[in-house]
Amino acid sequence: MRNDYKIQGKLVKISLDVEEQVALILADMEKFSKLTQSELGNTALKRFITHHKDFLPPGYKPKAQ
Numbered sequence: 877m878r879n880d881y882k883i884q885g886k887l888v889k890i891s892l893d894v895e896e897q898v899a900l901i902l903a904d905m906e907k908f909s910k911l912t913q914s915e916l917g918n919t920a921l922k923r924f925i926t927h928h929k930d931f932l933p934p935g936y937k938p939k940a941q
Contacts, residue, residue: 881911881915881918881919882915883914883918887914902916
């Protein structure tokens with residue numbers, strides 16, 4: 877299961893503003909799980925995207941890598 881969190885592919889830096897409580901919880905999760913904040917955040921965003929396709933335009937196709 878832990879391998880599900882490993883980042884695969886090309887990395888790109890983004891900048892996000894999050895609520896303070898979210899940042900504190902993410903830091904605690906990083907310490908406990910031994911996964912990086914990037915791995916946790918990447919997994920969370922992938923899951924969000926999977927469950928919220930309604931935020932994408934109709935017929936959306938991801939750009940080829």
